[in-house]
Amino acid sequence: MATLDIGEVARRAGLPTSTLRFYEERGLIAATGRNGLRRQFDAGVLQRLALISLGRAAGFSLDEIAAMLGSDGQPTIDRAQLAARADELDHSIRRLTALRDSLRHAAVCPAASHLECPSFQKLLRVAERYRPRRKSRS
Amino acid sequence: MATLDIGEVARRAGLPTSTLRFYEERGLIAATGRNGLRRQFDAGVLQRLALISLGRAAGFSLDEIAAMLGSDGQPTIDRAQLAARADELDHSIRRLTALRDSLRHAAVCPAASHLECPSFQKLLRVAERYRPRRKSRS
DNA sequence: CTGTGGCTTCAAGTCGACTTGAGGCCAAGC
DNA sequence: GCTTGGCCTCAAGTCGACTTGAAGCCACAG
Numbered sequence: 412m413a414t415l416d417i418g419e420v421a422r423r424a425g426l427p428t429s430t431l432r433f434y435e436e437r438g439l440i441a442a443t444g445r446n447g448l449r450r451q452f453d454a455g456v457l458q459r460l461a462l463i464s465l466g467r468a469a470g471f472s473l474d475e476i477a478a479m480l481g482s483d484g485q486p487t488i489d490r491a492q493l494a495a496r497a498d499e500l501d502h503s504i505r506r507l508t509a510l511r512d513s514l515r516h517a518a519v520c521p522a523a524s525h526l527e528c529p530s531f532q533k534l535l536r537v538a539e540r541y542r543p544r545r546k547s548r549s
Numbered sequence: 550m551a552t553l554d555i556g557e558v559a560r561r562a563g564l565p566t567s568t569l570r571f572y573e574e575r576g577l578i579a580a581t582g583r584n585g586l587r588r589q590f591d592a593g594v595l596q597r598l599a600l601i602s603l604g605r606a607a608g609f610s611l612d613e614i615a616a617m618l619g620s621d622g623q624p625t626i627d628r629a630q631l632a633a634r635a636d637e638l639d640h641s642i643r644r645l646t647a648l649r650d651s652l653r654h655a656a657v658c659p660a661a662s663h664l665e666c667p668s669f670q671k672l673l674r675v676a677e678r679y680r681p682r683r684k685s686r687s
Numbered sequence: 688c689t690g691t692g693g694c695t696t697c698a699a700g701t702c703g704a705c706t707t708g709a710g711g712c713c714a715a716g717c
Numbered sequence: 718g719c720t721t722g723g724c725c726t727c728a729a730g731t732c733g734a735c736t737t738g739a740a741g742c743c744a745c746a747g
Contacts, residue, residue, distance in 0.1 A: 417724075450724085494653065515632065535600065535603060554694080585742085
């Protein structure tokens with residue numbers, strides 16, 4: 412089967428080549444070999460990259476992802492870890508939902524009263540002691 | 550009224566003093582004066598810090614927050630911006646929800662079949678081309 | 688009078704995930 | 718032959734949000 416060179420993988424995965432080299436260096440992906448100097452990848456790397464994106468989206472660090480996706484193709488995923496992350500996501504979702512509702516409210520509630528408005532105060536309570544480890548926007 | 554020194558504010562807000570100095574430097578909060586060398590804050594700063602946490606939780610950067618909370622206490626919040634952020638949050642929430650559901654599924658779905666499993670494939674599709682700007686975990 | 692604790696400043700370091708830059712190889716096209 | 722494009726390596730830079738370290742002031746306790 413045809414092997415892909417890095418530019419092609421980049422194009423198909425929607426990632427810059429620099430990222431692919433970086434991922435290789437970190438052991439997240441591997442080239443099947445070289446054609447001269449050029450890395451050759453087989454198509455499976457695309458799925459692996461999708462898994463990596465997935466992990467990132469779920470909030471795992473590259474190191475955690477590297478641990479989960481062993482050196483083989485099959486993800487060696489710790490089910491308990493997955494479930495735990497699902498629970499964490501659940502928490503995040505709840506907080507974000509409260510936040511979203513309150514933001515929408517704040518967007519229509521008259522300004523002067525924000526600090527007196529019960530919804531706004533609730534919002535503040537939700538936000539209090541917010542301690543981010545990592546942040547996300549789209 | 551009693552003014553608070555930085556350690557007290559830190560204790561009440563649950564933030565390290567270094568963060569408070571940093572926030573002051575960035576214009577997010579202001580001391581009312583000094584007692585000798587020591588910064589004195591009045592209690593209002595706690596609400597302001599809550600607003601800052603709120604902004605962070607909603608995904609705003611410190612610069613954006615500084616712009617929204619003018620130098621006065623009253624937040625000068627752009628309603629359109631709030632609504633826009635609420636919409637963005639909505640997107641995030643949807644993605645995270647799909648992710649959570651799929652993670653939960655993956656946690657119970659037999660390993661060998663992950664890559665063939667329709668839910669898992671859907672999960673991959675959701676995650677594809679994920680491009681994080683900032684990340685969040687609780 | 689000497690710690691000790693809590694504050695001060697300022698510069699530099701950290702972390703994660705990449706990106707950028709400098710300098711170079713190699714094959715194809717003109 | 719020469720340029721162009723795509724790849725290569727390795728080191729260093731970037732960004733946001735802080736943290737850490739060094740060096741020092743000041744007040745109160747023992």
